[in-house]
Amino acid sequence: MHGEPVRYVDMAAQAGLTAQMPNGGDGEKRWILETTGSGAAFFDYDADGLPDAFLVSGDGGSNRLYRNLGGGRFEDVTESAGLSSEGWGQGVCSGDFDNDGWPDLLVTYWGPNRLYRNVGGTRFERVPIPDRDRYSTGCAFLDVDKDGDLEVFIANYLVFEPASAPEPGANPYCFYRNLPVACGPRGLAFARNELLWNEGTGRFTDVSDSSGIASPSRNYSLGAVTGDFNADGWTDIYVACDRTPSILYINQGDGTFRDEAVLRGAAFDEHGEALSGMGIAVGDFDRDGHTDLFRTNFSDERSTLYHNRGNGDFDDVTVAVGMGVNTRFVGWGCAFLDADNDGWQDVLLVNGHVFPEVERLVDSDLSYRERSVLYRNLEGRRFEDISQQAGPGIAEPRAARGLALADVNGDGRLEVLINSQNEPPALLAQVGGSAGEWLVLQLEGRDSNRSAIGAIATVRTAGGTQRREVRSGGSYLSQHELRLHFGLGRDRTADVEVVWPSGVRQGIEGLIAGQAHTIREEHSGG
Amino acid sequence: MRASSTKAHAGAASEWPAPKTVTWPRTGRRRALASIGALLLLAAQPGRADRDLVEGLRLFEAGEYTRAAERFAASEDPRANTLEAVAKASIGQCQDALSDLSIRAAGPSDPYVSKLAALAVARCSIAEKRFDAGLSTLSELLKLQPEDPDVLYEIARLHLKGWNEAVAAMFAKAPASFRVNQLSAEIFEIQGRYDEAVREYRKAIEKAPATLNLRYRLGRAILMRSHEPSALEEALEQFRAELQLNPHDAVAEFQVGQILQVLGKAEEAMSHLERAVELDGEFPEALVALGKENARLQRHGRAIELLEKALELHPESEPAHYSLMLAYRNAGRRDDARRMQEALDRLQAPQEGEFSEFLRRIGEAP
Numbered sequence: 076m077h078g079e080p081v082r083y084v085d086m087a088a089q090a091g092l093t094a095q096m097p098n099g100g101d102g103e104k105r106w107i108l109e110t111t112g113s114g115a116a117f118f119d120y121d122a123d124g125l126p127d128a129f130l131v132s133g134d135g136g137s138n139r140l141y142r143n144l145g146g147g148r149f150e151d152v153t154e155s156a157g158l159s160s161e162g163w164g165q166g167v168c169s170g171d172f173d174n175d176g177w178p179d180l181l182v183t184y185w186g187p188n189r190l191y192r193n194v195g196g197t198r199f200e201r202v203p204i205p206d207r208d209r210y211s212t213g214c215a216f217l218d219v220d221k222d223g224d225l226e227v228f229i230a231n232y233l234v235f236e237p238a239s240a241p242e243p244g245a246n247p248y249c250f251y252r253n254l255p256v257a258c259g260p261r262g263l264a265f266a267r268n269e270l271l272w273n274e275g276t277g278r279f280t281d282v283s284d285s286s287g288i289a290s291p292s293r294n295y296s297l298g299a300v301t302g303d304f305n306a307d308g309w310t311d312i313y314v315a316c317d318r319t320p321s322i323l324y325i326n327q328g329d330g331t332f333r334d335e336a337v338l339r340g341a342a343f344d345e346h347g348e349a350l351s352g353m354g355i356a357v358g359d360f361d362r363d364g365h366t367d368l369f370r371t372n373f374s375d376e377r378s379t380l381y382h383n384r385g386n387g388d389f390d391d392v393t394v395a396v397g398m399g400v401n402t403r404f405v406g407w408g409c410a411f412l413d414a415d416n417d418g419w420q421d422v423l424l425v426n427g428h429v430f431p432e433v434e435r436l437v438d439s440d441l442s443y444r445e446r447s448v449l450y451r452n453l454e455g456r457r458f459e460d461i462s463q464q465a466g467p468g469i470a471e472p473r474a475a476r477g478l479a480l481a482d483v484n485g486d487g488r489l490e491v492l493i494n495s496q497n498e499p500p501a502l503l504a505q506v507g508g509s510a511g512e513w514l515v516l517q518l519e520g521r522d523s524n525r526s527a528i529g530a531i532a533t534v535r536t537a538g539g540t541q542r543r544e545v546r547s548g549g550s551y552l553s554q555h556e557l558r559l560h561f562g563l564g565r566d567r568t569a570d571v572e573v574v575w576p577s578g579v580r581q582g583i584e585g586l587i588a589g590q591a592h593t594i595r596e597e598h599s600g601g
Numbered sequence: 602m603r604a605s606s607t608k609a610h611a612g613a614a615s616e617w618p619a620p621k622t623v624t625w626p627r628t629g630r631r632r633a634l635a636s637i638g639a640l641l642l643l644a645a646q647p648g649r650a651d652r653d654l655v656e657g658l659r660l661f662e663a664g665e666y667t668r669a670a671e672r673f674a675a676s677e678d679p680r681a682n683t684l685e686a687v688a689k690a691s692i693g694q695c696q697d698a699l700s701d702l703s704i705r706a707a708g709p710s711d712p713y714v715s716k717l718a719a720l721a722v723a724r725c726s727i728a729e730k731r732f733d734a735g736l737s738t739l740s741e742l743l744k745l746q747p748e749d750p751d752v753l754y755e756i757a758r759l760h761l762k763g764w765n766e767a768v769a770a771m772f773a774k775a776p777a778s779f780r781v782n783q784l785s786a787e788i789f790e791i792q793g794r795y796d797e798a799v800r801e802y803r804k805a806i807e808k809a810p811a812t813l814n815l816r817y818r819l820g821r822a823i824l825m826r827s828h829e830p831s832a833l834e835e836a837l838e839q840f841r842a843e844l845q846l847n848p849h850d851a852v853a854e855f856q857v858g859q860i861l862q863v864l865g866k867a868e869e870a871m872s873h874l875e876r877a878v879e880l881d882g883e884f885p886e887a888l889v890a891l892g893k894e895n896a897r898l899q900r901h902g903r904a905i906e907l908l909e910k911a912l913e914l915h916p917e918s919e920p921a922h923y924s925l926m927l928a929y930r931n932a933g934r935r936d937d938a939r940r941m942q943e944a945l946d947r948l949q950a951p952q953e954g955e956f957s958e959f960l961r962r963i964g965e966a967p
Contacts, residue, residue: 252793337926337942337945337946338926338930338938338939338942340927340930343923345893345924346919346920346923346924347919347920347922347923347924347926347945348919348920374828375828384931388930388931390897390927390931392897394862394863395862395867395897397865399862399863400830400833400863400864401828401830402828403828403829438793438794438795438796438797440827440828440829441828457865460830
């Protein structure tokens with residue numbers, strides 16, 4: 076599928092996604108808090124089959140819920156849905172924690188986090204959670220013990236209080252290339268991550284300590300995502316960490332987790348150095364059936380691609396696959412996506428420097444607003460940077476942070492929602508290009524959690540086998556739609572097997588390409 | 602380690618100080634010596650230090666060196682002569698002070714007085730541009746007080762002074778020399794002005810095309826100048842040109858290998874890394890790079906052999922530990938991998954007393 080190249084244009088304004096998303100200073104930033112927000116999500120809150128858009132706001136604005144009206148149009152329903160907000164919003168994730176068929180929402184904050192129950196697809200109400208006042212970032216829903224109820228993982232970045240935080244230039248951790256800038260994360264105290272246990276009665280209990288989630292104590296946690304990385308049937312958690320080793324929580328199968336990132340090769344870069352991890356994408360780029368990781372990092376670093384050896388051990392293959400050439404950008408939101416539907420997952424990342432002050436640098440090719448990067452997957456062997464040919468949507472510079480994917484209009488091509496600092500959102504849609512066949516799967520759990528988080532779908536066609544998992548969290552503090560998208564190349568039918576968290580295996584043969592299919596979990600009894 | 606290989610270990614930014622004339626930090630000197638004066642006072646037994654000595658020290662601490670010298674001259678304390686000379690040296694009367702100071706500095710008197718005397722001798726020598734004499738005095742003093750910041754500072758200052766003198770002489774006497782361009786380029790590199798560094802290296806190469814190391818440095822400056830992927834090809838050309846001049850340059854071979862890896866030419870890269878190790882079998886970075894490449898190709902035995910050697914050569918190397926940990930892991934030697942992980946953890950743990958320890962204490966409890 077390497078004919079006419081994929082091209083993206085920004086359709087946000089035409090689609091009605093117009094609200095400015097404030098996030099601290101634009102010319103300079105005093106606090107690190109102004110640099111980290113915010114995330115974006117696609118989730119179908121009204122279950123009409125059309126993914127809706129949610130954007131998290133920094134201080135001075137409100138989070139926004141845009142209902143997908145179809146035909147590429149959205150309507151701002153924030154107020155009627157009860158989601159008007161204020162404060163320093165950071166991340167977002169989605170999952171149906173009460174299994175009522177209406178996907179719920181968690182929004183993280185510097186301050187109390189907010190868990191919203193979706194009431195009948197019309198409005199949201201806050202649910203109390205045992206949460207302390209923190210600087211929370213990434214989050215994810217996952218069924219830790221496979222009982223059908225979704226637990227909540229929350230990543231916490233660091234301890235920040237404006238009253239005691241040093242000013243730009245106050246100490247050596249408050250400079251960038253000799254410019255005084257917002258201090259941190261180095262020089263600021265570490266925070267620990269949280270796990271809230273779903274008691275199944277609408278109540279959550281903080282099990283951070285007993286579960287081992289709070290054990291890592293020297294990490295600045297940002298993006299988080301779920302996945303069964305060691306293929307043992309239990310959902311694990313990966314956390315991209317800033318200036319510290321990233322965390323790979325391996326689910327021990329007894330309600331506890333252990334961070335095994337270092338020995339498994341997913342904590343550092345290839346030199347054993349902790350990078351500035353921001354966002355995280357999960358996919359199987361070489362279609363070997365194992366879950367690989369892509370993590371965005373800082374400028375003068377490379378984004379990291381970790382190849383899964385099959386048992387949850389990873390090798391850093393960034394340079395080997397051709398992703399070593401880009402070192403300019405500060406990467407945030409990211410995703411594996413099959414942009415041209417050729418059956419091979421490409422990689423998209425959005426960028427934007429942390430410090431607006433870099434504009435003052437002389438003799439530097441860094442800038443605050445940066446273009447995006449699109450890598451085309453060359454059949455699992457290498458990646459080619461096709462950003463320059465990928466249209467104005469990719470070339471446009473932004474101070475981007477959150478990124479979420481969904482097939483907004485049901486055409487089999489994934490749209491890209493980008494939340495940038497102090498800008499209206501972008502909605503990148505494809506124009507032109509020679510795309511292949513496709514298939515979208517919506518999985519619905521019954522014995523397993525209703526959102527099917529942790530379910531794994533394997534799609535077999537004449538062209539090969541692909542595997543995807545339903546995940547919560549991911550990208551940078553963001554949530555992709557939970558439906559699974561497959562590019563099929565020239566194949567027009569596919570056989571599908573779903574392995575549900577409950578252990579049920581379910582096969583469907585001869586699914587027709589070019590459609591979205593809903594697959595409901597069969598009871599283990601049949 | 603051959604001279605060529607040292608390039609890989611010396612960061613460009615740390616090799617040369619900025620070409621500024623360093624002026625003596627007057628307040629710093631006063632503070633340093635004042636503390637020594639206070640020590641002298643404390644060390645004096647009651648009644649032993651006469652009033653002139655005490656008053657002289659007070660004036661010395663206040664920076665009134667002329668009056669201090671007068672009071673020291675009036676003192677009968679056995680240390681007063683030396684202190685008088687130190688005070689005179691402080692106001693530039695080196696001719697008067699030097700002979701007495703030299704004797705006192707070498708003598709078995711009070712160590713604080715000896716140090717003051719030796720430092721004054723060194724300063725006077727530097728002021729008179731007798732750098733060898735100054736260095737000799739300071740070197741002797743360093744043997745006695747190897748961790749003394751005053752002594753280390755004076756040595757650094759001496760080298761800086763000498764560097765300034767040499768640079769000034771070169772610019773004055775051979776302004777058209779390629780060395781002027783080379784040095785300018787190196788200074789621009791330190792200052793992060795890579796465009797200008799590249800320009801100066803190119804001028805130097807134009808004037809002295811057969812000179813070793815210029816193209817290597819140019820290649821590095823090109824890489825530092827730009828994040829554009831095209832800079833890789835441009836730098837590669839320079840490293841290859843360096844190899845044309847000196848086919849035995851292990852570091853240039855290493856750089857070529859590294860860039861070829863990024864450009865996706867793994868096989869070609871491998872041959873350059875092998876050549877780098879062949880040229881210099883004690884080049885840790887090349888051993889690690891070659892070890893990792895072998896690991897990537899599942900040649901576990903060879904990878905482990907190379908990485909163990911790198912670690913032996915550089916036991917504190919985090920990349921060597923990390924790469925060896927993964928090589929053991931991939932070879933199925935899980936216990937060895939864990940042992941290596943523990944060693945890496947120790948290396949990466951923040952040192953006690955660092956700011957990070959403070960952070961750990963104020964960070965969240967579990």
